[in-house]
Amino acid sequence: xxxxxxGNGKGKTTAAIGLGIRAxxxxxxxxxxxxxxxxxxxxxxxxxxxxxxxxxxxFGLKTFVKKGDLRKEEIEIAKKGLDxxxxxxxxxxxxxxxxxxxxxxxxxxxxxxxxxxxxIKNCPKEVELVxxxxxxxxxxxxxxxxxxxxxxxxxxFQKGIFNRRGIDY
Numbered sequence: 001x002x003x004x005x006x007g008n009g010k011g012k013t014t015a016a017i018g019l020g021i022r023a024x025x026x027x028x029x030x031x032x033x034x035x036x037x038x039x040x041x042x043x044x045x046x047x048x049x050x051x052x053x054x055x056x057x058x059f060g061l062k063t064f065v066k067k068g069d070l071r072k073e074e075i076e077i078a079k080k081g082l083d084x085x086x087x088x089x090x091x092x093x094x095x096x097x098x099x100x101x102x103x104x105x106x107x108x109x110x111x112x113x114x115x116x117x118x119x120i121k122n123c124p125k126e127v128e129l130v131x132x133x134x135x136x137x138x139x140x141x142x143x144x145x146x147x148x149x150x151x152x153x154x155x156x157f158q159k160g161i162f163n164r165r166g167i168d169y
Contacts, residue, residue, distance in 0.1 A: 001128055002011065002129050002138045003144065003148075004132075004136055004146070004148070005127070005148050006133065007116065008151060009150035010150070016132050019130065020048075020054055020098060023128075025041070029055070029093060029094045030097075030098070031057070031085075032054070032057070033057050034060065035100065035103050036060040039058075039062050042169050043165070045058075046134075057084065059081025061073065061074060065108055069143055070108065070109060089123055089124070097127055098130045098132065099129070103133030104133040104135055106135070107135035117139065118129075120143045
C-alpha cells in the first residue's frame with residue numbers, strides 16, 4: 001500500500017516514524033530515506049540509529065536547499081537517494097519504506113515527478129511505502145491508498161518561539 005503524509009502542519013515525519021516503530025514492534029524491518037536532510041542533529045535520527053532494523057539514510061547536504069536556485073550537487077544527491085530507495089524497494093528487504101520529504105524534493109525540482117510515479121508503480125505489494133512532506137503533487141493522489149493532510153491551525157512560531165531542541169528537532 002502507498003501512504004502519503006502531507007500538509008503545512010507539523011508532524012508528517014513524526015507520524016511516519018511512529019508507523020515505523022509499530023512495524024518494528026511486530027518484527028519487521030524499516031527503511032527511512034531522507035531527502036534534503038544531511039545532518040544528524042535531529043533527535044529522532046539519533047534515537048532511530050540505536051534501534052535495530054530501523055535503518056536511516058540521508059541524501060542531502062548540510063545546507064538549506066533554495067527553491068529556484070538549485071545546485072548541481074543537490075540534484076545529484078537527491079537522484080542518488082531515489083536510486084538507493086528504488087534498489088531497496090525492489091529487494092523487498094524492508095517491510096516499510098519511508099521516503100521522508102520526497103514531496104518537497106519533487107516540488108523544488110530535485111526529483112522529477114515521473115520518476116516517483118515510476119517508483120510507486122513498480123513498488124512490490126509486499127512493501128508498504130510512505131511519502132512525506134509538504135506540497136504533495138496532486139498527481140500522486142491517484143496512486144495512494146491513504147492520504148493524511150496535516151494542517152497547521154496554531155503554532156508557537158506565530159508567537160516568535162522557534163525551534164526547540166527535543167521538540168522541533
